[in-house]
Amino acid sequence: MERNAHINKLGFGFLRLPETDGEPDWRAVDEMTDAYLAGGGQWFDTCYTYLNGRSEQAIRRCVTERYARESFRLVEKLPGYLCRTYEDCRRYFREEQRRCGTDFFDIFMLHWLNRENYEIAERVDEFRFLREVKQGGCAGRIGFSWHDSASLLDDVLSRHPEVDVVLMQINYLDWESAGIESRKCYETAVKHGKSVFVMEPVKGGTLAKLPPEAERILRALAPERTPSDWALRFVQSLPGVEVCLSGMNRVEQVRENLAPFPPLTEAETEALRQVAEVLRKGGGVPCTGCRYCVSHCPQHIAIPDIFAMFNELQRWPEEDWKIRPVYEQTVKSGARASDCIACRSCEGHCPQHIPISEWMRRAARTLES
Ligand code: SF4
Ligand code: SF4
Known part of the structure; x- marks a missing residue:
């Protein structure tokens, strides 16, 4: 990639949607969907378990029922940890197709692979199911979302070279984290020639509002950029990243996040490293607000x-x-x-x-x- 070429790899994650009275705010989701597609966005992301099924319902209602299937791309995930038999995989998959209102997923993944769920995946033969879906023409590419160490990721990718894509958590605060191992996981996936999709680029909103000491570092370099902007730029500047999924809940946010930008310079990367240090010293719970707990x-x-x-x-x-x-x-x-x-x-x-x-x-x- 040319150093000054402008980029935007923003995907629209349907995990945190605006709500009214405990229901997605359908008008707001329609509006954001329209703005995202009109601004050149292509990728939507959902999962069986997101928002207790309302995320897939939103995909159907706001995306697949309103736009031609070839005008957008969709990532769906199988809750493999809920499957006890191979037939369960087929049952969940059919339900996902019905809930999303489409037979075809551009990317079909196993959701939330960690050591424990990987054991289930092997026991139930879920990688064979991914291959079956792809060979049957119901998925363009296959993969998994990753929630464990880089060394286990290395093992899994060595055993399953058929995987095309890995979805993982990357943001500048977790880049060198000993628990999340963002950098090591990214390098492992790239080493295996996999395409990287990213979740939590703004760490559930944690990086959208910085303490004054951290904000001062970034303002000195670019006073007009917001903290979220910096977080998204960090992820999208990584050459191995194909799509950076962001959960958005305002139409203005969709428009802002879609603006193309040049990749980070070395001075900017160094500034983010300093900001990460300030944040780590400040403590706080590294909760992303995913609500899985x-x-x-x-x-x-x-x-x-x-x-x-x-x-x-x-x-x-x-x-x-x-x-x-x-x-x-x-x-x-x-x-x-x-x-x-x-x-x-x-x-x-x-x-x-x-x-x-x-x-x-x-x-x-x-x-x-
Ligand atoms: S504490 Fe709960 S909401 Fe926060 S990151 Fe963990 S599972 Fe997600
Ligand atoms: S699940 Fe148990 S440990 Fe976790 S917050 Fe609830 S009471 Fe506390």
Whole structure:
């Protein structure tokens, strides 16, 4: 790629959609879909489990029923961890086709592969199912979303060279993280000649609002750029990245994120490394707000909402007059941070490997003091 060529690899993830009264705000999703396609975007992303099926419903209602199939591309994922038999894979796949209103997925993946789910995938022969779908003409390419170490990824890709695409978490804060191993996972996929799709480029919104010390570093280089803009540029500047999926919830955000930009310079990359250092020192829970943990909590604690408020209070202590009342309002019907019984049944479902019960104790001390 030419150094100054402008790029945009933005994909539209249907994981966090605007809602009204617990339902997707259909008008807003239509509007964002129209703006995304009109602005040159192509890729939509969904999964069986996103928003309890409402994400696939939104794909059908706002995309496949309103646009010709050849005018966009769609990524779908099989919840392989729910499959006990090969026939289950077929059953979920047929249901996904029905829910999305299409027979064809441009990319069909196993969702959330980690050590445990990989064992299930091998036991149920789910890679054979991916091949079957592709050979049957129902998928253009096949792959998986990855949530484990780079060394295990290396093993899986060595055993399954038929995979075309790996979807993984990359952002400038996790690039050198020992837990997420973004850089190592990226390099592993590239070494195996795989196309890389990216999730969490703005780390669930964490990188959209920076503490003043971090923001100053970026403003000194480009005062007009927003923190999200910087986060998206970091990911899209990686040559092995084909698509950078972003969950968006405002039409203005879609338009802003679609603006093409030049890849990062070395000075800009260095500035982001410094920002990552500031953020790491500032602490906070590395929660992306994916909500995978929530349905596993017997106490019905709004885990990501509480962590978001805890992080805000850590980073902007002077705003506690605003944050504490919101916390009280959020937990008014019970399920406070202090109601956590440390059962840890949420923790195995967290893709960020967060020791949720420990952080919940700290959140209770901070937010309820
Ligand atoms: S550890 Fe706490 S937050 Fe997690 S599931 Fe148990 S009660 Fe809920
Ligand atoms: S705690 Fe983990 S699983 Fe729960 S919302 Fe945050 S990142 Fe997702």
